[in-house]
Amino acid sequence: MNRQEELQKKIIKKFESAVLGQKRLVFGEGAQAPQLMMIGEAPGGEEEKLGRPFVGKAGKNLSSFLEVIGLRREEIYISNVVKLRPTKESPKTGKAVNRPPSGEEIAFFLPFLMEEIQIISPKVIVTLGNVPLKAVWGEKSITIGDVHGRPYPLTEERFLFPLYHPAAVIYNRALAETYQEDLQSLKKFLYEQ
Numbered sequence: 001m002n003r004q005e006e007l008q009k010k011i012i013k014k015f016e017s018a019v020l021g022q023k024r025l026v027f028g029e030g031a032q033a034p035q036l037m038m039i040g041e042a043p044g045g046e047e048e049k050l051g052r053p054f055v056g057k058a059g060k061n062l063s064s065f066l067e068v069i070g071l072r073r074e075e076i077y078i079s080n081v082v083k084l085r086p087t088k089e090s091p092k093t094g095k096a097v098n099r100p101p102s103g104e105e106i107a108f109f110l111p112f113l114m115e116e117i118q119i120i121s122p123k124v125i126v127t128l129g130n131v132p133l134k135a136v137w138g139e140k141s142i143t144i145g146d147v148h149g150r151p152y153p154l155t156e157e158r159f160l161f162p163l164y165h166p167a168a169v170i171y172n173r174a175l176a177e178t179y180q181e182d183l184q185s186l187k188k189f190l191y192e193q
């Protein structure tokens with residue numbers, strides 16, 4: 001069993017005895033020791049169904065993102081802060097719909113994310129949106145609007161490069177241009193590394 005499998009086993013064990021419900025866990029996947037590790041917020045419906053991060057609509061977004069920066073999915077590692085799909089019941093349909101992860105869910109998975117980062121050991125961590133940014137930065141008061149599109153040293157060998165969440169760009173068209181500029185800055189930064 002490698003370190004990643006050991007970590008997954010540890011999460012499953014903790015999860016089974018926690019009060020977070022009987023949900024399917026969606027672990028990170030991708031290259032080992034990659035240049036780039038991408039961290040999202042939490043899996044959505046499609047991710048939960050397939051047991052893989054960033055598939056379906058979010059996966060399509062990811063493909064265009066990767067195209068701009070000139071990397072393939074297999075070359076990077078992809079994960080989420082929260083490894084279960086946060087849901088609430090829709091008052092209209094009674095069906096489960098996505099909701100933002102709770103503080104409790106984030107706190108539960110945070111230590112595992114830190115361990116995952118140590119195991120995967122990327123050169124650059126790209127966070128998508130506020131939830132992974134706050135988790136990796138370790139400071140709740142930081143917000144994406146203040147720090148997006150620039151690299152920040154985390155250790156001597158590792159940088160954090162915060163980006164807006166692609167979904168935020170869909171809902172706020174005014175961000176689209178900024179997002180494209182940030183992607184170009186990321187591409188340049190990766191090339192220089």
Ligand code: URA
Pocket residue numbers: 040041042043044047052053054055058080128
């Ligand atoms: N899918 C994921 O896996 N993570 C996100 O943050 C959004 C969609």
